[in-house]
Amino acid sequence: xxLRFLTCxxxxxxVLVTGCGERSQSYGRVDPDHDDVVGGTGTESxxxxxxxxxxxxxxxxxxxxxxxxxxxxxALLSVDNRVNDVTQRIDADLLLTKMRAQLNQSARGRLRFLxxxxxxxxxxxxxxxxxxxVTRSSAKALSGADFFMxxxxxxxxxxxxxxQSTYLVYAFRLVDSQSSEIVWEDxxxxxxxxxxxxxxx
Amino acid sequence: xxxxxxxxxxxxxxxxxAGCGRRExxxxxxxFHAGDYSAAFTEQKRRVQxxxxxRDQPLELMRLGMxxxxxxxxxxxxxxxxxxxxxxDFSRSTGETVAGSTFGSEASAYFRGHPxxxxxxxxxxGLAEYAKPGRAAVFDAMAGFNHAIREDYAGxxxxxxxKTPEGREQLAKDPDFFKCDSAxxxxxxxxxxxxxxxxxxxxxxxxxxxxxAAKLTARGYPAVADEFFxxxxxxxxxxxxxxxxxxxxxxxxxxxxxxxxxxxxxxxVVEARARVSAGGVTLDPPVPLEDVFHQASTRGGRAMDxxxxxxxxxxxxxxxAAVGLTYVGLAVMSSRDRDTQAAGAVIAGVGLLAGALxxxxxxxxxxxxxxxxxxxxxxxxARLPPGRQDVVIEFIDRSGAVIPGQTVVLRDLEVPAEGNxxxxxxxxxxxxxxxxxxxxxxxxxxPAQESLPGLTSDPQLQPKDTP
Numbered sequence: 279x280x281l282r283f284l285t286c287x288x289x290x291x292x293v294l295v296t297g298c299g300e301r302s303q304s305y306g307r308v309d310p311d312h313d314d315v316v317g318g319t320g321t322e323s324x325x326x327x328x329x330x331x332x333x334x335x336x337x338x339x340x341x342x343x344x345x346x347x348x349x350x351x352x353a354l355l356s357v358d359n360r361v362n363d364v365t366q367r368i369d370a371d372l373l374l375t376k377m378r379a380q381l382n383q384s385a386r387g388r389l390r391f392l393x394x395x396x397x398x399x400x401x402x403x404x405x406x407x408x409x410x411x412v413t414r415s416s417a418k419a420l421s422g423a424d425f426f427m428x429x430x431x432x433x434x435x436x437x438x439x440x441x442q443s444t445y446l447v448y449a450f451r452l453v454d455s456q457s458s459e460i461v462w463e464d465x466x467x468x469x470x471x472x473x474x475x476x477x478x479x
Numbered sequence: 480x481x482x483x484x485x486x487x488x489x490x491x492x493x494x495x496x497a498g499c500g501r502r503e504x505x506x507x508x509x510x511f512h513a514g515d516y517s518a519a520f521t522e523q524k525r526r527v528q529x530x531x532x533x534r535d536q537p538l539e540l541m542r543l544g545m546x547x548x549x550x551x552x553x554x555x556x557x558x559x560x561x562x563x564x565x566x567x568d569f570s571r572s573t574g575e576t577v578a579g580s581t582f583g584s585e586a587s588a589y590f591r592g593h594p595x596x597x598x599x600x601x602x603x604x605g606l607a608e609y610a611k612p613g614r615a616a617v618f619d620a621m622a623g624f625n626h627a628i629r630e631d632y633a634g635x636x637x638x639x640x641x642k643t644p645e646g647r648e649q650l651a652k653d654p655d656f657f658k659c660d661s662a663x664x665x666x667x668x669x670x671x672x673x674x675x676x677x678x679x680x681x682x683x684x685x686x687x688x689x690x691x692a693a694k695l696t697a698r699g700y701p702a703v704a705d706e707f708f709x710x711x712x713x714x715x716x717x718x719x720x721x722x723x724x725x726x727x728x729x730x731x732x733x734x735x736x737x738x739x740x741x742x743x744x745x746x747x748v749v750e751a752r753a754r755v756s757a758g759g760v761t762l763d764p765p766v767p768l769e770d771v772f773h774q775a776s777t778r779g780g781r782a783m784d785x786x787x788x789x790x791x792x793x794x795x796x797x798x799x800a801a802v803g804l805t806y807v808g809l810a811v812m813s814s815r816d817r818d819t820q821a822a823g824a825v826i827a828g829v830g831l832l833a834g835a836l837x838x839x840x841x842x843x844x845x846x847x848x849x850x851x852x853x854x855x856x857x858x859x860x861a862r863l864p865p866g867r868q869d870v871v872i873e874f875i876d877r878s879g880a881v882i883p884g885q886t887v888v889l890r891d892l893e894v895p896a897e898g899n900x901x902x903x904x905x906x907x908x909x910x911x912x913x914x915x916x917x918x919x920x921x922x923x924x925x926p927a928q929e930s931l932p933g934l935t936s937d938p939q940l941q942p943k944d945t946p
Contacts, residue, residue, distance in 0.1 A: 359618050362625035364560060364601060365567045370615075437629050442567075 321368045321446065321468065329466040330376045333450055338385055340452070340462040342425075346388075352452070353392045353423035354378065361433040366444050370431060373448070377427070392423055425461065426453045441473040505539070507546055511851055512726070514908040520546035537565035538590045538847055541600050545851040548603050549905060551915075556607035556619070562600055563626075566591045585787060585845035594631055595728075595774035596849045601627035602664050602769075602856075606721070609667065610901045610915040614675060617921065621671040624664045631659035631774070660777070662691035663769035663856050666708075670860075673714050674899070674921055682710045692768060700767045707766055707860075716860040717894055722753035722765050722872060723905040725854025728775040730846040738791040740844035744772045745854050750874045750882060750906040755859055757894075758868040765857035772854060790842035797837035804830030853905060865896035874906045884908050893917055 310323040337343060343350060357370035378391050393400070400420065407414040429450035436443045451463040507523035510516075523543045531539060544559035552558070591597070605623025608616050641647060659665070669684030685708040696702045706712060726745030733739045755762045808827025812820050870889040874882045887904050894900050895917040 356615060359615065360621070362622050362629070364563045364604060364622050364626045367619065367622055435626075435629060437632060 321366070325466070325468050326368075326373065326376060329448055330373065330380050332466060333377055333464050334380045334384060336464045337381065337452065337462050338388060342452075342454075342461040343385075343389060349388055349390045350424040351390045351392055351421050352425045352427050353394050353455075355426045355428035357429040357431060357450075359431045361431050361446065363433055363435040363444055366433060366435070366446065368431070370429070373429070373450075374427065377450070390421075392421055394423075423455045426455055427451075428453065441471060443469065443471040445469040505542060507542060508850060511546060511549070512907070516546060516550040520550040520552060534587060534589045535847070536590070537562060537592065538849065540565045541592065541596065541849050542851055544600060545603065545849070548607055549851075556604055556611075559600060559604035559607055563597075563604060566597055566600075582839050582841060584841040584843055586843070586847060588845070590845075590847055592849060593730075593775060595771060596852070598627045598631045598659070598661060598664070598774065599769075599771065599852050600849070601630055602661070602667070605664075605667055605671075606901075606903065609671065610903075610918065612918050614921050617671050617674045621668060624667045624671065627661065627664040628659040628668070631661055631664070660691050660694055661769055661774065662688045662695060663858065665691060666768055666858060669708075669710070670713065670719070673710065674918075676921075678710055678714065681713075685710055685713070688768065692766070695767060695770055695773070698770065698773060700770070701764075703766050712862075713860050716862050717865065717896065717898065718757070718859075718861045718863050718870075718900045718902065720753075720755050720762075720765060720859040720861070720870075720872065720902045720904070722755075722857045722859075722874075723853035723855070723903070724750040724753065724857065724874065725906065727848070727850050727852035727854065728772045729850070730844075730848045732844050732846055734791060734842075734844075736791045736794055736842045738787040738842040738844055740846055742772070742775045749876050750854075750885070751877045752875050753857055753859075753904070753906070754873045754875055754881075755861075756871045756873075757861070757863050757892075762859060762861050765859035767855050767857045769856035770854070771852055771856075787842045787844055790840055794837050794840040794842055797833045797840070801830050801832075801834030801837055804833060806830075863894045865894055867891040867893050870902065872902075872904045882906075895919070 311327055312324060313322050354374050357374060359367060359370045361367050381389055382391060397420075403412070404420065406412045427450065429448065432447050432449075434445040446468050448466040449463060451460045453460055505523060505526055507519040507526065510519035510522055520543070523539070523546045527536075527539050527543050540558070540562035544555065544562040547555040547558040592600075601623050603623075605620045605627065608620035608623060611619075641650065665684050665688035669681040669688060672678070672681035672684060689703070689705065689708040692703045692708075728742045728745050730740050730742055733741050752767075753765050755765060805827050808823045808825070808830050811823025811826060814820055814823065868891070870892045872887045872889075874885040876882050885906055885908065889902065892900070892902070893916075898920045899918040901915060901918065
């Protein structure tokens with residue numbers, strides 16, 4: 279066999295072998311405010327940021343917060359994630375955590391959050407202080423919550439052979455822990471669609 | 480180039496092409512069907528972690544999720560969720576163009592499964608979440624069952640039916656014809672609502688379940704008493720036994736070139752029903768709420784069937800043309816006139832080309848399927864005296880005899896006074912499963928402030944302008 283033929287054969291084999299299942303990959307940092315190329319009908323990072331910005335802005339305008347003589351104390355309750363589409367189910371705690379962090383930054387002491395997730399550790403530490411096993415700078419009672427922050431996520435999903443659409447409503451509220459009054463509530467809505475190719479219909 | 484070199488080249492192309500994406504069948508399948516779910520799970524995990532074509536990834540993840548569920552893995556819900564994410568990922572269209580083209584096989588497309596496969600994977604995800612304690616898990620479970628219901632809705636067939644008088648007649652007879660007919664999914668949605676204290680929504684879901692269960696009765700299953708779906712009775716139940724019987728339906732090809740996908744009931748369906756006894760007392764028989772073959776075979780046509788039919792017509796047409804043209808070409812080539820011989824060679828060449836095109840076209844239907852589903856799901860909600868007791872689940876064949884080697888004995892199963900105990904058992908040769916722990920009742924929300932003793936309330940909190 280001559281050299282040209284062997285070269286052709288090798289080139290052909292290389293093209294065929296490299297064509298098997300290989301995908302081009304690229305990595306990089308992207309702006310979290312913009313939709314990424316991955317797609318889907320789910321909640322994007324941009325939605326989370328826009329939602330939390332909106333909620334934090336409006337919560338600080340509420341009279342019970344803005345006009346309180348002393349910074350109200352807020353405990354987080356779990357969010358009822360009632361999204362009926364398995365692929366759209368966002369980690370609801372992500373929203374609460376982001377709102378808490380953002381409010382702690384921007385409220386400048388006008389709201390105080392209680393760490394109920396670690397209440398057992400706090401109580402153990404307090405008991406150790408009471409027994410004199412560890413030192414304490416000042417005596418404090420475990421704080422009760424003046425308000426609960428909670429929320430609900432609901433969805434309306436449609437599926438047909440052409441694709442799917444999902445309408446999501448995020449509703450968060452601040453509830454007076456004594457009177458059960460809702461002193462603040464805000465909504466964020468989003469709707470996304472994704473098309474399905476003919477082969478998958 | 481000599482003929483030998485050309486032969487080498489063609490052989491190299493054929494070998495390289497054949498090597499692309501071919502994979503051995505999963506070793507987990509025989510292990511799973513032999514009842515060794517843990518080994519099947521380990522094997523399937525290894526397979527998913529290994530290199531494989533992207534187009535099969537959702538199917539492999541579905542298998543992994545099913546293996547994890549049957550093995551009682553605590554992360555079964557996570558694996559099933561990954562499978563759902565994979566088949567529902569519309570951003571992936573791997574092989575779709577190829578599959579839709581004349582020379583590509585449907586099986587080269589990214590696997591999304593048939594609606595019954597997607598629906599049941601979602602239902603199993605719901606079950607995996609349902610077994611967990613807590614309010615959040617109930618909403619996860621509810622999402623799984625509701626998503627399953629939506630996945631089983633055949634809106635496009637409804638549109639097609641609305642265009643013909645016969646179709647409209649069918650719709651008038653049964654307006655819910657195209658809605659999800661899974662009594663199991665509706666029933667479990669109701670059970671989820673009950674767990675979070677939403678009795679009205681539970682009643683609505685049980686009403687839907689009863690309607691769909693009646694359709695199963697029309698197919699020869701025993702009639703289900705209305706009391707079975709009574710929300711108050713179900714709310715009082717502290718044991719929920721779900722039995723999965725038989726094997727999944729099987730897809731196969733028919734047509735001259737295997738261009739149509741058809742579905743038949745799974746192999747070795749000998750288990751007709753289950754019998755459950757607790758503390759030596761036989762309980763009411765579990766009620767069939769899901770017939771997977773019925774789910775699989777009542778969907779109607781797919782868009783891909785028409786595409787495959789077109790490919791088959793092309794293959795047949797080019798094949799016949801190839802034979803005719805080659806025959807004519809060879810006949811013409813036998814002439815003594817050189818010009819006529821040349822014309823014959825051209826005709827024969829076109830015939831050979833048509834033959835090559837015919838050989839290359841791939842109208843065969845995609846028969847990849849999730850083999851790990853059961854044939855039916857049967858449900859028994861019961862109220863038992865709280866405490867520890869032996870629960871025995873036997874599988875009965877069509878003649879009424881207990882199938883040897885399939886009986887499961889759950890010794891000292893703790894049945895809670897309040898809350899729920901989910902027991903899921905699959906028929907077949909297997910070791911006794913370990914059911915998840917009892918599911919405690921869910922407290923009302925928001926939790927009382929008094930639940931954290933020692934808390935103080937600030938009297939200075941009241942806003943300045945609030946009366």
